[in-house]
Amino acid sequence: MTDSHGIVVGYDGSDFSMQALEWAMDEAELRKLPLTVTHAWRWPYGEADEEARGHLRKAAEHVLYHGGDCARSCSTITDVAVDLYEGAAAERLVELSARAELVVVGSRGMGALARTVVGSVAGYVAAHARCPVIVVRGPGPIPVPRHRGAVVVGMTGHTPDAAIEFAFAEADIRRLPLVAVHAGHLQPMAWSAPMPLVPDTRAVTEAAEDDMLERLQPWQADHPTVSVRTYFVAASPKDALSDLSKEAALMVVGGARGHGRLGSVTASILQHAFCAVAVVPVLKENPPQAKAPLSASHASEG
Structure with missing residues (x-):
């Protein structure tokens, strides 16, 4: 050994x-x-x-x-x-x-x-x-379900590099597509002073997905055979990730930010996901670099 x-x-x-x-x-x-x-x-x-x-x-x-x-x-x-x-x-x-x-x-x-x-x-x-x-998690034949779902990684502006790296590696060795999802509330935009605040759904969605593609680019270069899709959904991260887990092979989320404290989204996914869940820790000696917040929305912690 x-x-x-x-x-x-x-x-x-x-x-x-x-x-x-x-x-x-x-x-x-x-x-x-x-x-x-x-x-x-x-x-x-x-x-x-x-x-x-x-x-x-x-x-x-x-x-x-x-x-x-x-x-x-x-x-x-x-x-x-x-x-x-x-x-x-x-x-x-x-x-x-x-x-x-x-x-x-x-x-x-x-x-x-x-x-x-x-x-x-x-x-x-x-x-x-x-x-x-x-x-x-989940019933049925594991780890080879009837359908070969994607590896899904939940992303915010503070998602640690280690979680993204792990998601790409799993997708690569299992020959599965990777879906990067960012969920949150739309930020409204004011077109003129008298008008009510109305979110530009298309612009917000495109901005979020472009941000994710840019963030993922270094790992995409290292894993060129992995098919990547970015996905923004205007919903709570807990609900969005739980829903996506119904068709996923593996859900990847960030781990504890402090000793023994999981974020609320990660804790919820561990309890409610329909697929296996990978929790990737943020080690104190190698903290993640601060990331610019995704421009599309306000998201909860992961």
Whole structure:
């Protein structure tokens, strides 16, 4: 095993973690990186003798080794490691993220239960990880759905370069189109003093899409085979991105701006998206450069 954990995936034997494992295997194969399958366990009943704890540990080992065996037998990955940890799963995934290229975790789909699970594990990892995190969401065969949707990146004037770079890389290795979307409220324009403020919808839309194309140009040059579409929608970012996620393969958003604090749009997408969500962190030692605000609209944080 190399010094890097490569792709790290949390695995607990559930259908949801199996979906995450499938996605992680895809990433490891496409990126030609090692795969680390991790499983956390802990005794939940207070004091116990070593024999009782040993039985629980054996059960945890069985779950973990099953995940590792699945990765070895169902993929071409040559470097698969297993990691058994006694403690909180979220904390272990964050710890491993410091030496990983990507962390993949599962989610229990949509609905009220998903909000609880996202908040307790995936949400914590997304907010604290030192590398990008993909939260695999939604029902059905993942990561190969019936339709090959686009990679969608939500953009504002402050979207970190790392999120754009990650979105282009994913679109490139998966041979998918990239859709960059900016959502917000139209800025009204006054044509003359007596007239009411009326937004010039076409001008605003074109200005926003031109701004996005200009911002994306360096990465488009690095990934010339990726088909790129820019899209402005006059709606709340939360609603627009959630709606686009119904047809997307992957939604890419910026991560925590402060330690453990996700933006309201990112937190909402983690809870409500219909596709997998990639959260790309903004690391303190490499903060994003200040970007000029997109000229089209007032947008919420991402």
